[in-house]
Amino acid sequence: MKVTVRPFLFIRDALGDQREIEVKLNSSATISDLLTTLRREYGLPDEIPIGRGVFELFHGNEVRNMVILKDGRNIRFLEGMETKLEDGAEIALFPPVVGG
Amino acid sequence: MLTENELKRYERQIRIFGADGQERLKNAKVFVAGAGGLGSAISIYLAAAGIGGIRIVDHEKIELSNLNRQILYCDEDVGREKAASAEEKLKKINPDVSLEAISETIEENNVLELVGDFDLIVDAMDNFHTRYLLNRTAIVKNIPFFYGAINGLYGQATTIIPGKTACLRCIFPEPPLSMTFPVVGATCGVIGCIQVTEIVKYIVKMGSSLENRLLLWDGLNAKIDEIEIERNPSCEDCGWK
Numbered sequence: 001m002k003v004t005v006r007p008f009l010f011i012r013d014a015l016g017d018q019r020e021i022e023v024k025l026n027s028s029a030t031i032s033d034l035l036t037t038l039r040r041e042y043g044l045p046d047e048i049p050i051g052r053g054v055f056e057l058f059h060g061n062e063v064r065n066m067v068i069l070k071d072g073r074n075i076r077f078l079e080g081m082e083t084k085l086e087d088g089a090e091i092a093l094f095p096p097v098v099g100g
Numbered sequence: 101m102l103t104e105n106e107l108k109r110y111e112r113q114i115r116i117f118g119a120d121g122q123e124r125l126k127n128a129k130v131f132v133a134g135a136g137g138l139g140s141a142i143s144i145y146l147a148a149a150g151i152g153g154i155r156i157v158d159h160e161k162i163e164l165s166n167l168n169r170q171i172l173y174c175d176e177d178v179g180r181e182k183a184a185s186a187e188e189k190l191k192k193i194n195p196d197v198s199l200e201a202i203s204e205t206i207e208e209n210n211v212l213e214l215v216g217d218f219d220l221i222v223d224a225m226d227n228f229h230t231r232y233l234l235n236r237t238a239i240v241k242n243i244p245f246f247y248g249a250i251n252g253l254y255g256q257a258t259t260i261i262p263g264k265t266a267c268l269r270c271i272f273p274e275p276p277l278s279m280t281f282p283v284v285g286a287t288c289g290v291i292g293c294i295q296v297t298e299i300v301k302y303i304v305k306m307g308s309s310l311e312n313r314l315l316l317w318d319g320l321n322a323k324i325d326e327i328e329i330e331r332n333p334s335c336e337d338c339g340w341k
């Protein structure tokens with residue numbers, strides 16, 4: 001199956017400034033499998049340098065500062081990392097922004 | 101009714117909103133949570149637009165390092181309470197506005213009272229703990245909540261209508277890790293002005309808003325994007341609504 005990944009802000013920069021990335025996965029793949037593929041094959045890094053600082057996306061295998069939506073719903077409300085993907089699913093990845 | 105003076109003062113925007121729209125703005129009461137970078141841009145534009153009632157809450161004192169972005173304050177204000185200084189500036193910008201600045205920390209035990217009978221809440225906070233409180237308060241009082249946040253050259257905003265749109269907790273079920281964030285002053289201007297645009301449209305009932313859409317501003321690459329978001333039916337904050 002194929003899913004569409006839409007990365008935003010500096011996560012998009014880290015993935016080569018592509019608006020959408022089509023990722024092929026096996027039919028039983030989960031969010032966890034998608035992230036593994038993005039890290040191994042698409043160069044999604046553990047940390048992204050921003051100016052003089054660093055923004056951590058992964059700490060080991062744990063997702064740090066990245067919101068993951070599947071078809072508009074936060075995966076925390078679904079099955080988390082074990083959320084199953086279907087053909088045509090849209091996955092948005094973006095960093096939370098906190099300041100004011 | 102608008103006075104002669106008001107008709108003149110708001111002439112350029114009355115061309116868009118009409119006199120009835122301007123009267124709606126005059127009768128509106130907006131609660132501004134925070135008088136920092138976002139709060140500065142937001143409160144200045146709300147006051148200039150003729151929002152009749154503005155209540156702004158912030159417990160901090162002005163520091164020199166605030167001045168790259170907190171445009172309500174001047175060099176000579178360093179050391180003063182933000183609330184007192186903000187009130188003074190905003191009254192000078194528009195003396196017709198009923199303005200109240202309160203030097204308090206927004207907490208669980210005072211948030212309902214602080215928001216009182218105001219029509220809507222605009223988020224100008226710098227942390228998710230208080231944002232969740234404001235999100236819940238807006239849902240309980242059934243009033244809109246205008247979220248905005250920034251980090252360096254990046255920003256986000258969305259408009260939350262209780263019972264209709266995803267709430268802040270639907271999008272961010274748990275607080276992001278706290279970290280000190282860099283801020284470029286103009287980013288506060290971009291996001292704060294988007295929030296004010298949303299508020300003004302909501303009050304005069306024009307256009308379409310950022311409902312169920314998270315707007316993302318990438319100032320580094322000068323790009324604006326949006327993500328469609330959905331309500332979570334089992335959301336702990338808005339699921340009952």
Ligand SMILES: [Zn+2]
Binds near residue numbers: 267269337
């Ligand atoms: Zn919710």
